[in-house]
Amino acid sequence: MNSRQPIPVVVLAGFLGSGKTTVLNHLLGNRGGTRIGVVVNDFGAIEIDAMSVAGQVGDSMVSLGGGCLCCAVDGSELDAYLEKLAAPAHRIDVIVIEASGLAEPQEMVRMLMASENPDIRYGGMVQVVDAAEFDETRARHPETDRHLAVADLVVLNKTDRVDSAERARIEARLAELCGPGTPVVGAEHGRIDPELLFDRRPWTETRGQLSFEDLLAQDQEPEHDHGHDCGHDGGHGRCSHAHAAYESTEFVSEQALSPRRFIDFLDRRPAGLYRIKGFVYFGVPGHEERYEVHAVGRFLRFAPQPWGRGEARLTQLVLIGSGTDGAGLLAELEACREPAPREARPESMWGVLRYVARPAADRARAEVEPAEVEPAEAEPF
Numbered sequence: 001m002n003s004r005q006p007i008p009v010v011v012l013a014g015f016l017g018s019g020k021t022t023v024l025n026h027l028l029g030n031r032g033g034t035r036i037g038v039v040v041n042d043f044g045a046i047e048i049d050a051m052s053v054a055g056q057v058g059d060s061m062v063s064l065g066g067g068c069l070c071c072a073v074d075g076s077e078l079d080a081y082l083e084k085l086a087a088p089a090h091r092i093d094v095i096v097i098e099a100s101g102l103a104e105p106q107e108m109v110r111m112l113m114a115s116e117n118p119d120i121r122y123g124g125m126v127q128v129v130d131a132a133e134f135d136e137t138r139a140r141h142p143e144t145d146r147h148l149a150v151a152d153l154v155v156l157n158k159t160d161r162v163d164s165a166e167r168a169r170i171e172a173r174l175a176e177l178c179g180p181g182t183p184v185v186g187a188e189h190g191r192i193d194p195e196l197l198f199d200r201r202p203w204t205e206t207r208g209q210l211s212f213e214d215l216l217a218q219d220q221e222p223e224h225d226h227g228h229d230c231g232h233d234g235g236h237g238r239c240s241h242a243h244a245a246y247e248s249t250e251f252v253s254e255q256a257l258s259p260r261r262f263i264d265f266l267d268r269r270p271a272g273l274y275r276i277k278g279f280v281y282f283g284v285p286g287h288e289e290r291y292e293v294h295a296v297g298r299f300l301r302f303a304p305q306p307w308g309r310g311e312a313r314l315t316q317l318v319l320i321g322s323g324t325d326g327a328g329l330l331a332e333l334e335a336c337r338e339p340a341p342r343e344a345r346p347e348s349m350w351g352v353l354r355y356v357a358r359p360a361a362d363r364a365r366a367e368v369e370p371a372e373v374e375p376a377e378a379e380p381f
């Protein structure tokens with residue numbers, strides 16, 4: 001069995017100076033043992049300290065050390081660089097593209113969705129917004145509103161530069177401009193929880209030979225020995241970040257979940273629920289695989305995969321959010337349990353299958369807008 005999963009590619013967009021590079025540097029500096037591939041259009045923009053020890057890998061690609069590779073591209077080269085970054089030898093877990101200057105974010109998303117590269121999959125679009133320049137940016141760049149409408153997650157950055165009344169006004173405006181239920185995460189200096197975008201592995205998982213830089217980073221981040229510092233200790237734990245408070249709710253079920261009820265739950269998920277990850281067992285005849293689920297904001301994907309040999313048929317989910325009602329979410333998930341999955345009709349899977357990435361050939365033909373492939377509502381049947 002080929003255990004290699006396609007690498008998620010997250011698009012980080014936002015207007016000039018909104019803080020994309022700051023967010024990126026924060027993600028790189030707090031990635032735990034996760035190996036990140038970064039695509040930027042200008043190395044100069046990356047300020048991470050590791051650049052000082054960066055080694056050249058060749059072909060405009062540099063190693064940022066400790067599991068990060070970075071390449072600088074223009075739009076036409078993107079596919080080629082994604083292919084290079086996704087090469088198994090690099091063991092990259094997630095790729096982040098800083099979209100500015102490369103292409104319109106929609107174009108980027110379309111390109112990723114049409115990509116024939118089986119080693120990557122589109123992983124959602126994050127739009128960074130400068131709180132202090134909100135009105136000016138919209139006035140100068142009317143396309144901002146279009147970008148916000150297709151974002152899966154919005155980072156309202158530079159919240160230190162506005163007072164609470166102004167922040168509330170911007171958040172209310174964003175709620176109108178963004179797609180229904182799109183989460184808006186406030187941040188100072190781009191400090192968002194990396195877990196909102198990708199899984200952070202424990203250091204030990206990806207550490208082969210310890211490099212000097214690995215040791216240095218571990219020294220600086222002693223809390224990373226469990227892979228993250230969010231106090232995700234099962235149940236409904238509060239995160240201990242000084243900059244933001246996120247809660248993590250975990251759900252495990254030995255019983256299958258009803259696809260219809262689960263899709264209904266996902267369609268109704270509150271905007272404060274920023275991320276869902278894990279896998280689901282539906283057990284519907286013909287669809288007994290392990291369905292990996294990945295949601296970033298409104299972005300939602302399922303990926304069916306075979307179960308490992310002897311692996312228990314379980315559903316295991318982690319839900320990360322802010323201001324979420326953990327007990328309420330668990331109660332809703334409990335209500336999704338299905339005691340008799342084998343009696344379910346195959347059509348009951350349609351709602352789930354709509355979120356499974358289709359083969360590249362189909363995707364290229366479809367020429368769809370992101371909003372159309374991430375419908376907000378389940379199929380009525």
Ligand SMILES: Nc1nc2c(ncn2[C@@H]2O[C@H](COP(=O)(O)OP(=O)(O)OP(=O)(O)O)[C@@H](O)[C@H]2O)c(=O)[nH]1
Nearest residue numbers: 015016017018019020021022100157158188189190
């Ligand atoms: N006060 C304040 N400044 C910030 C914050 N985030 C970023 N900055 C500053 O804003 C400036 C622009 O940040 P960048 O991260 O370079 O923004 P960018 O979107 O990558 O910019 P371009 O690459 O030019 O599009 C830098 O001087 C940052 O230090 C924040 O939350 N608060």
